[in-house]
Amino acid sequence: MEMLTLEKFEEASEVVKKVTTETKLVYSEYFSKQTGNRVFLKPENMQYTGAYKVRGAYYKISTLSPEAREKGLITASAGNHAQGVAYAAQIFGAKATIVMPTVTPLMKVNRTRSYGAEVELYGDVYDESCEHAYALAEENGYTMIHPFNDLDVATGQGTIAMEIIKELPTVDYILVPIGGGGLCTGVSVLAKMLNPKIKIIGVEPEGAACMKASLEAGHIVTLPSAKTIADGTAVKTPGDMLFPYIQENVDDIITIKDEELIVAFLDLMENHKMVAENSGLLTIAALRHMGVQNKKVVSIISGGNMDVITMSSVVQHGLFARSRIFTVSVLLPDKPGQLVNVASLIAKKNANVIRLDHNQFFSINRNDLVELRITLEAEGPEHKQELVEMLEKEGYRPKVVQPKGTYLS
Structure with missing residues (x-):
């Protein structure tokens, strides 16, 4: 070894x-x-x-011969090593080709290009991009600057x-x-x-x-x-x-x-x-x-x-995970003044209303109940619980609504 x-x-x-x-x-x-x-x-x-990736990229490139740098450099990266190699190559005056997964955020792609590198999007994950980069390296005589599996790169890091x-x-x-x-x-x-x-x-x-x-x-x-x-x-x-x-x-x-x-x-x-x-x-x-x-x-x-x-x-x-924001559904009689009553109760508990969704089609009988979904800013889990309990006590039958697409259970 x-x-x-x-x-x-x-x-x-x-x-x-x-x-x-x-x-x-x-x-x-x-x-x-x-x-x-x-x-x-x-x-x-x-x-x-x-x-940190610029450390390993720059040190690795510094160990290459001028001839190797002149032939060109290539790597595969989801973003940070790409930018490190592109920036280091620019300093050494070397051409750099960067293979990035197709799902790489546009900001990282554009930043890599801004350092003068040629970017090719290939593969859904890094491993597919890396395989393609090795093929291009062999085809064009480029030196591969591996993002991690290289002892010089690791030394730089x-x-x-x-x-x-x-x-x-x-x-x-x-x-x-x-x-x-x-x-x-x-x-x-x-x-x-x-x-x-x-x-x-x-x-x-x-x-x-x-x-x-x-x-x-x-x-x-x-x-x-x-x-x-x-x-x-x-x-x-x-x-x-x-x-x-x-x-x-x-x-x-x-x-x-x-x-x-x-x-x-x-x-x-x-x-x-x-x-x-x-x-x-x-x-x-x-x-x-x-x-x-x-x-x-x-x-x-x-x-x-x-x-x-x-x-x-x-x-x-x-914010949702920390109960700093949450959405609660309450049921109101469909008559004037109910929205004001709910808002007044929330204000007394020092919570801030971010959004209201008033659904009059909650029940077939409009003279019965309507649903009000309120998105609130709270201080945290205890404050959130106080608000829900207060609405329950006032007869509004509150139900915390799980926002779609979150990681919360």
């Missing part, structure tokens, strides 16, 4: 300084109080390309660990998102080199936990599908070159449900004014699953490239 060496990590740390923004640790009072640990965030979402430990030498735990395993390999190997006592916890989406499945089986496992809103970590097969390093250096893997990412987005945005994409939120959601206290924990926020349409959907779902 080819070795990842401290000398290579030190070299990479100096090389990537040319293209990275300094992402100093951010102490989180909010997450510290929530978890009983001292929580620090490593905000790689603040990189120029919006993610591992420079994050160097920065964390320099800034917080007494760190106890580092939480690392896992897709194919490049970031986790680099961070875990270097962290253990510098301090074997540091615990490395990988974090995967539950619907694409290929590394956890592989570790449990003792060999590389390919999942039948990779279904998750964390598209940057939607990988069916982890890197075989990386797997031995993960086996040796990762202490545990936590899997996260998609709905946990939704509320993690709200927590991060409201308390730190940071936008992180769903894959970047994995380590935020994992904070509540650690089962330790009084430890210094660093969560790597791997990226922040979330398109505004996805963002608006995540915010809405998050």
Whole structure:
């Protein structure tokens, strides 16, 4: 097995300084109080390309010969590695072709093109895009810059660990998102080199936990599908070159449900004014699953490239999940003044009406009852319960309406 060496990590740390923004640790009072640990965030979402991926891409390309760079570079990526390779190739003056899944958000496609790369959309998932990229590489003589299954790429990603430990030498735990395993390999190997006592916890989406499945089986496992809103970590097969390093250096893997990412987005945005994409939120959601206290924990926020349409959907779902917004159906006698009465009761409970839907066709007999659906802004679950109980007491027979398409049960 080819070795990842401290000398290579030190070299990479100096090389990537040319293209990275300094992402100093951010102490989180909010997450510290929530978890009983001292929580620090490593905000790689603040990189120029919006993610850590530029580290591995730039370092890998720096190791290539001028001839190889001149022939052209190619990669497959759902977005962040694509932008990292495109940006790094532009700096080196190299042509880059990026194969992206057809479902990649338009924002990521356009950002990749803005760095001068040629983008080809192919396949429904990353794995199909990657297979196509290898075919194009062989056909055209391009050098493949794999998004994770490459030790030079992993070395570049591992420079994050160097920065964390320099800034917080007494760190106890580092939480690392896992897709194919490049970031986790680099961070875990270097962290253990510098301090074997540091615990490395990988974090995967539950619907694409290929590394956890592989570790449990003792060999590389390919999942039948990779279904998750964390598209940057939607990988069916982890890197075989990386797997031995993960086996040796990762202490545990936590899997996260998609709905946990939704509320993690709200927590991060409201308390730190940071936008992180769903894959970047994995380590935020994992904070509540650690089962330790009084430890210094660093969560790597791997990226922040979330398109505004996805963002608006995540915010809405998050507000419903936290009972900050909810819809309740009440039944009213069809006579003047009833709407005013209901609105007055809601106002007395300090709730805000967002939307009203008045349905006079609820009953065949219009002189009987009509339905009023009220979407309210509340302070949380307790306030929501108070409002429902108040409407019940007043005889309006309230029924909380589940919004279509949410993750709520």
